[in-house]
Amino acid sequence: MKPMKGWPYKNFPTSWFVVGFSWDLQPGDVQELEFCGEELVMYRTEEGEVRVIDAHCPHLGAHFAHGGCVKGETLQCAWHGWRWDGEGKNVEIPFKDAPNITARLRTWHVREKDHVILVWHDSEGREPQWEYPGVPEFSDPENFHQPTDHPDAAICYGELRVNPQLPIENVADPMHFAFVHGADRPAESGELELKDEYLRSVFRLHLGGGHESTWLTPEGEMWGTVEGEHWGLGLGVARLEVAGMTVAQMVSTTPLDHVRSIARTWIAIRKDGSGDGGVSDGAAMLMREQVKQVRRDFAIWENQKYVDKPLFVFPEERNFYELRRWFRTFYPEGDGPADEQSVTVSSASS
Numbered sequence: 001m002k003p004m005k006g007w008p009y010k011n012f013p014t015s016w017f018v019v020g021f022s023w024d025l026q027p028g029d030v031q032e033l034e035f036c037g038e039e040l041v042m043y044r045t046e047e048g049e050v051r052v053i054d055a056h057c058p059h060l061g062a063h064f065a066h067g068g069c070v071k072g073e074t075l076q077c078a079w080h081g082w083r084w085d086g087e088g089k090n091v092e093i094p095f096k097d098a099p100n101i102t103a104r105l106r107t108w109h110v111r112e113k114d115h116v117i118l119v120w121h122d123s124e125g126r127e128p129q130w131e132y133p134g135v136p137e138f139s140d141p142e143n144f145h146q147p148t149d150h151p152d153a154a155i156c157y158g159e160l161r162v163n164p165q166l167p168i169e170n171v172a173d174p175m176h177f178a179f180v181h182g183a184d185r186p187a188e189s190g191e192l193e194l195k196d197e198y199l200r201s202v203f204r205l206h207l208g209g210g211h212e213s214t215w216l217t218p219e220g221e222m223w224g225t226v227e228g229e230h231w232g233l234g235l236g237v238a239r240l241e242v243a244g245m246t247v248a249q250m251v252s253t254t255p256l257d258h259v260r261s262i263a264r265t266w267i268a269i270r271k272d273g274s275g276d277g278g279v280s281d282g283a284a285m286l287m288r289e290q291v292k293q294v295r296r297d298f299a300i301w302e303n304q305k306y307v308d309k310p311l312f313v314f315p316e317e318r319n320f321y322e323l324r325r326w327f328r329t330f331y332p333e334g335d336g337p338a339d340e341q342s343v344t345v346s347s348a349s350s
């Protein structure tokens with residue numbers, strides 16, 4: 001895989017990024033983790049706390065995920081048995097009566113929320129500048145089926161040549177719905193709000209156009225609303241409301257290095273009160289449809305070249321400029337397109 005042609009940034013953005021689904025890391029598990037060009041290890045203690053640390057033991061460099069094991073609330077290295085706590089302090093050296101009090105293992109900021117594990121990345125090494133507040137649907141199992149309720153609700157798309165900005169640019173791209181997603185017309189753009197690390201967008205989608213009835217629109221064509229919310233560049237939600245259904249689909253893109261990322265989606269869908277209380281066939285179909293549409297986007301982005309001065313012709317596409325200025329705020333000063341103007345003045349006219 002080659003890097004995206006024309007990509008203007010040297011650093012990884014400052015944000016919370018998803019490094020795994022919670023259920024894939026059980027107490028006692030120790031896993032290798034590639035993250036923003038770093039070799040890391042994540043583990044879950046016996047009490048259930050997730051920790052992310054540098055991969056190699058400060059003693060003599062063994063890799064913790066190769067034979068290392070969880071001992072209570074510490075991690076023990078496979079090679080000489082040194083034990084490390086959650087702050088990266090050495091707490092035991094076997095056959096010696098005291099630990100090494102100056103040794104330090106680098107630890108990373110971790111959160112766990114909405115069924116995923118998040119790690120903070122900041123190329124300037126600062127403490128977290130903000131928190132991911134969570135999406136209400138994912139802590140409301142009474143009213144929403146959770147991603148654990150159905151095998152099609154949570155998907156890891158594996159390694160893709162897609163950087164975290166590209167999925168977010170979707171919110172400024174109403175035209176592609178008529179091609180990539182099979183709509184009979186472009187989406188209608190609504191609000192776009194950008195404040196600090198938070199982005200909110202709304203657009204309307206025309207569904208079932210040209211058909212008397214489809215499985216999603218049995219009563220004929222109709223409009224649906226998609227509300228997008230993002231917190232930084234690592235994750236966001238697209239909340240689709242159509243025909244009385246609400247489906248919240250989280251999307252995360254996490255850089256492994258400057259070429260590859262891992263993308264995940266996970267869905268909460270409003271319970272419709274039908275059947276035995278499980279996920280209905282209609283809801284499961286909607287989940288699969290959402291995943292299918294995301295794959296179509298990825299297929300475009302994976303092969304896209306970064307165009308610094310796009311040839312925009314529709315007024316709605318001006319939102320790209322706003323977005324690109326916003327993206328820039330997640331990188332260290334001086335990183336990015338050489339000329340700030342390049343994202344502000346290059347609109348082509350039809």
Ligand code: FES
Binds near residue numbers: 077
């Ligand atoms: S390398 Fe880890 S204890 Fe020696």
Ligand SMILES: [Fe+2]
Binds near residue numbers: 181297
């Ligand atoms: Fe799309």
